[in-house]
Amino acid sequence: MSDKARDIDPERVVVLIPTLNEAAQIEAVLCDLIQDDPVASRCPVIVADGGSDDDTCAIVSKLAERFDNLRLIHNPGKTQAxxxxxxxxxxFDGFDIAVRCDAHAAYPSGYVSGLVHCLVEKDVASVVVPMDAIADSGECFQRGLVWVADSKLGAGGSPHRGGTASGYYDHGHHAAFRMSSFRALGGYDVGFRANEDAEYDMRLICRGDRIWLNADLRIGYFPRRSARRLWKQYWNYGVGRAQTCLKHKVRPGLRQLIPAIHTGLVLLSLLALPVTRVFLLWPLFYGTIILCVGLQIAWRHRSACGLMASLALATMHLAWGMGFLSRLVQGRPSAQMPAQTEKTP
Structure with missing residues (x-):
């Protein structure tokens, strides 16, 4: 550890956790983050709640009696951005470093300290981390999703989804920020309900800053437990990616084009049914591939839940593609979209 890392003042670090109805996980998350962490146990840890109607706020308030650096505030905008x-x-002008944590995750011991030290030692604007999908329930769908989520078919080879190599990247799961860069960029664009992190990273890279992915600081991510909730999540992801492309006038990468093209071919097949069934070859080919994947996973794990991996893949691909195409058709963001430099009042 460098001398600069040893000299970090925890009082100039802030941890923020956006929440909305996270009663099931929030206590474990806060305990994992704060306990035995030399930075997180001394810096402000803030839960920004977007209007939970479960016991999230009550749990946080109770824990604040145990952790005197824990604070609950209201997030009127509701979203993570x-x-x-x-x-x-x-x-918050006196803080130099911010750490973003999410409630749908499991954190290793010393997570916050590790992020802060890495940010200082690498002298970067942002540190991102890989996510490993793990099940937090016995739901068969979630187990099947976990087994396929971080594969190339599931995540498209994204380095922060199960990746094992540290290095400089253009994007990753957001973890630690230099507040100087965050302020200079006006924070997140609050017009984004999803993909706000990737859009921020694009502005950060264009500004000339660097992002370091620390593959040694891994978090466990709890994916959705039903196809319906997964569909909504990936629809929003697709919409957010299209928003980013439209806002910055950039073309999507190959990893984003594949599900969009696939969805277009599926829709074209359905529209062409009254005329010809030739286009059904693509859905049949695709269906055969993902069915084989599900069968392979079920065999490997000796569990029929592996078949749910096929449903999970179809849901992710089609929901992302339809969200992306629907937003693309709408065109560039309207004038009512909040500007990237707008601060929350």
Whole structure:
């Protein structure tokens, strides 16, 4: 560890956790983050709640009696982007480093300290981490999804989804930020309900800053437990990616084009049914591939839940593709979209 890392003042670090109905996980998340962490046990840890109607706020308030650095605040914007942008308010001007954590995750011991030290030692604007999908229930769908989520068919080879190599990347799962860069960029664009992190990273890279992916600081991610919730999540991901492409006038990468093209071919097949069935060859080919994947996973894990991997793949691909295409058809963002430099009041 460098001398600069040893000299970090925890009082100039802030941890922020956006929440909305996270009663099932919030206590474990906070305990994992704060306990035995030399930075997180001394710096402000803030839960920004977007209006939970379960016991999330009550649990956090109770834990605040145990951890005197824990604080609960209200996030009127509800989204994760709006929650993080609360750090742009004047009361946080004295902080140099921000750590973003999510409630749908499991964190290793010393996570916050490790991020802060890495940010300082690498002298970068942002540190991102890989996510490993893990099940937090006995739901068969979630187990099948976990077994396929981080594969190339599931995540498209994204380095922060199960990746094992540290290095400089253009994007990853957001973890630690230099507040100087975050302020200079105006934080997240609150017009994004999803993909706000990738859009921020694009602006960060264009500014000349660097992002380091630390593959040694891995978090466990709890994916959705049903196809319906997964569909909504990936629809929003597709919409967010299209928003980013439209806002910055950039073409999507090959990894994003594949599900969009696949979805277009599926829709074309359905539209062409009254005329010809030739186009059904693609859905049949695709269906055969993902069915074989499900069978292979079921055999490997000796569990029929592996067959749910086929449904999970179809849901992710089609939902992302339809969200992306639907937003692309709408065209560039309207004038009502909040500007990237807008601060939450």
């Amino acid at each position: 709006a929650a993080m942008n609360l750090l742009l308010q004047p009361e």
